[in-house]
Amino acid sequence: MTEFLQHLVNGLSVGAIYALVALGYTMVYGVLKLINFAHGDVYMVGAFAGYYLATLIMGGSYDPDATTATIFVQALVVTVGAMIICGALGYTIERFAYRPLRHRARLTSLITAIGVSFLLEFGFQLKPWFKTPIEFPPGSSFRVFPSLIPRSQWEWAENTLGVSVSNLDMYGLLMAVVLMIMLQYIVYRTKFGTAMRAVSFDWQTASLMGIPVNRVISWTFVLGSALAAAAGIIQAVSRPKIDPLFGLMPGLKAFVAAVLGGIGNVPGAMVGGLVLGLAEEYVAGYTDSSYRDAIAFSVLILVLLVRPSGLFGRVTVEKV
Amino acid sequence: MRAWPIVKSFLPFVIGAPIFWALGVITPEAFRLILITVFVNIVLAVSLNVVNGFTGQFSLGHAGFMAVGAYTAAKITIALDGVQLAFLPPAVSDQVFFAFALACAMVTAALAGLLVGMPSLRLRGDYLAIVTLGFGEIIRSIIENSKPLGQATGLSGLPQRVNMVWVGLCAMATIVMARRLATSTQGRALFAIREDEVAAEAMGVDTTGYKVRAFVISAAYAGLAGALVSNAIQLCTPRMFTFVRSIEVVVLVVLGGLGSITGSVVAAVVLTIGLEALREFQSFRMVSYAILLIALMLTRPQGLFGTHELWDLPFIKRFSRTAVRAKEAP
Numbered sequence: 001m002t003e004f005l006q007h008l009v010n011g012l013s014v015g016a017i018y019a020l021v022a023l024g025y026t027m028v029y030g031v032l033k034l035i036n037f038a039h040g041d042v043y044m045v046g047a048f049a050g051y052y053l054a055t056l057i058m059g060g061s062y063d064p065d066a067t068t069a070t071i072f073v074q075a076l077v078v079t080v081g082a083m084i085i086c087g088a089l090g091y092t093i094e095r096f097a098y099r100p101l102r103h104r105a106r107l108t109s110l111i112t113a114i115g116v117s118f119l120l121e122f123g124f125q126l127k128p129w130f131k132t133p134i135e136f137p138p139g140s141s142f143r144v145f146p147s148l149i150p151r152s153q154w155e156w157a158e159n160t161l162g163v164s165v166s167n168l169d170m171y172g173l174l175m176a177v178v179l180m181i182m183l184q185y186i187v188y189r190t191k192f193g194t195a196m197r198a199v200s201f202d203w204q205t206a207s208l209m210g211i212p213v214n215r216v217i218s219w220t221f222v223l224g225s226a227l228a229a230a231a232g233i234i235q236a237v238s239r240p241k242i243d244p245l246f247g248l249m250p251g252l253k254a255f256v257a258a259v260l261g262g263i264g265n266v267p268g269a270m271v272g273g274l275v276l277g278l279a280e281e282y283v284a285g286y287t288d289s290s291y292r293d294a295i296a297f298s299v300l301i302l303v304l305l306v307r308p309s310g311l312f313g314r315v316t317v318e319k320v
Numbered sequence: 321m322r323a324w325p326i327v328k329s330f331l332p333f334v335i336g337a338p339i340f341w342a343l344g345v346i347t348p349e350a351f352r353l354i355l356i357t358v359f360v361n362i363v364l365a366v367s368l369n370v371v372n373g374f375t376g377q378f379s380l381g382h383a384g385f386m387a388v389g390a391y392t393a394a395k396i397t398i399a400l401d402g403v404q405l406a407f408l409p410p411a412v413s414d415q416v417f418f419a420f421a422l423a424c425a426m427v428t429a430a431l432a433g434l435l436v437g438m439p440s441l442r443l444r445g446d447y448l449a450i451v452t453l454g455f456g457e458i459i460r461s462i463i464e465n466s467k468p469l470g471q472a473t474g475l476s477g478l479p480q481r482v483n484m485v486w487v488g489l490c491a492m493a494t495i496v497m498a499r500r501l502a503t504s505t506q507g508r509a510l511f512a513i514r515e516d517e518v519a520a521e522a523m524g525v526d527t528t529g530y531k532v533r534a535f536v537i538s539a540a541y542a543g544l545a546g547a548l549v550s551n552a553i554q555l556c557t558p559r560m561f562t563f564v565r566s567i568e569v570v571v572l573v574v575l576g577g578l579g580s581i582t583g584s585v586v587a588a589v590v591l592t593i594g595l596e597a598l599r600e601f602q603s604f605r606m607v608s609y610a611i612l613l614i615a616l617m618l619t620r621p622q623g624l625f626g627t628h629e630l631w632d633l634p635f636i637k638r639f640s641r642t643a644v645r646a647k648e649a650p
Binding site for chain 1: 443464
């Protein structure tokens with residue numbers, strides 16, 4: 001039972017990260033029908049942006065003498081700052097790499113996306129060009145993400161259930177849920193969300209109805225990238241080893257989560273992320289953890305064979 | 321005269337073999353591996369072109385099939401090292417066994433291709449890309465966890481059998497295969513699928529069947545390339561066959577032009593040698609791949625040659641036309 005609960009906790013905390021990243025995939029796929037291959041690397045950039053901001057603002061770690069409120073404000077500034085930086089990055093990628101190709105074959109955009117992904121991954125692995133105020137690019141060796149919040153264990157869970165839950169996991173999960181609720185509100189309750197859904201339904205008709213399609217697509221990228229940055233920070237805070245390639249696997253798995261939930265479907269991505277996180281944790285936990293990476297891909301292949309539209313996706317028929 | 325077509329199909333290889341042998345002799349030791357890499361990259365690029373260029377599907381799992389072929393050949397060459405066919409001199413016997421290993425590598429890689437292709441080729445373009453990528457990673461994950469295959473450290477100390485003749489002939493075989501495929505009924509069906517899958521299906525082309533066949537052929541040659549490259553460096557590790565390796569091949573194919581055999585060959589030669597010159601700036605190597613890929617897609621998404629071949633280029637066409645006219649004139 002203890003083991004079961006421990007896997008549940010771990011699965012949820014990993015799943016929340018997959019879900020946040022999967023939202024970016026699913027929204028972009030919804031409006032552009034493009035698999036944004038570089039999304040996993042935006043997640044990586046988010047973690048690095050947080051790393052640099054924390055180094056600049058807090059000097060590498062939280063100040064042990066500061067009040068709890070100060071620490072939280074600083075952590076919040078770092079997170080929001082990283083989200084803004086990644087939003088800008090997402091906008092730039094869309095504007096300069098994807099928009100010029102929008103009317104070309106879809107494969108062209110996919111190849112460009114792979115190119116952007118490689119540019120970020122290997123560009124970040126170059127030797128630093130400048131050292132002050134920060135070392136950028138960070139180089140290929142890993143870096144330790146500064147601790148934003150003092151880590152503590154949740155004693156009640158430890159004592160009564162025997163499950164180890166850190167406060168960082170709790171905050172991460174809480175933040176993921178808050179962000180998801182906000183996104184849900186934006187997509188289903190605001191004018192922008194309506195426009196986004198209209199573009200995703202049929203962008204040509206949407207543009208005839210006076211919806212600024214380009215702007216909607218740009219903002220979709222900004223939103224998705226900001227969520228990825230938040231996910232990157234949540235991940236880096238609880239497991240502080242980051243390197244330029246650490247977005248690769250979570251990015252691919254988040255894509256699997258998006259497909260599992262039905263790509264293009266916002267609640268589907270959240271559920272898909274959580275389900276994938278749990279599935280991975282339970283399968284790896286009860287059998288052999290060295291096959292962890294293969295689990296997600298097996299899930300993907302199963303989903304595509306059994307139910308290609310995913311759990312919540314609409315079944316579309318290809319018409320000539 | 322009935323034997324002529326058979327002779328004609330083997331003639332290039334008979335002529336090619338001594339040329340490659342001479343090439344191997346005159347190449348200085350420092351350039352030997354580079355030249356082998358060039359030939360292996362030709363095999364990889366041309367074989368991937370069969371799926372990505374001819375058929376218009378998008379596979380990102382080429383490295384996985386390379387791994388299957390490489391490990392098969394490595395296991396066989398290690399097992400048969402020291403075994404000798406009594407009626408042959410040792411060097412020849414080794415080469416015979418290596419030929420056997422290469423054939424096995426192609427067969428196992430083709431089987432892997434069949435296994436991967438059957439379920440995934442029912443999917444559309446970008447999904448297929450991710451699924452093939454996923455399969456590539458699964459293959460690698462299995463190898464990394466398999467004791468007999470040496471797990472993450474891989475197999476080392478393979479007895480070296482590869483020489484310039486092997487890689488040269490394999491590159492030639494791949495090119496001939498692709499060329500013949502392109503001009504055959506099979507090739508027509510693949511092109512039809514590339515141009516419009518729904519229309520091809522409506523015209524009675526068994527789209528899934530042809531796609532799987534193209535995939536299997538491509539996987540077999542990827543296995544061959546994997547076997548050659550691992551034997552050339554006498555090492556076989558899972559790290560050699562990551563997703564990055566697949567992308568490198570995709571860059572070659574896209575750069576040369578999806579669907580152009582000569583394009584893939586030219587891209588493989590130019591890019592391999594060009595990037596070798598950049599070896600001092602190793603860290604820029606992958607960055608330059610990325611920039612090349614983006615710039616190419618933005619400016620010339622069909623690649624250097626598009627679906628054309630080298631001899632379709634205007635100035636070469638004009639040249640050959642004058643040549644033909646000169647021959648016909650008297």
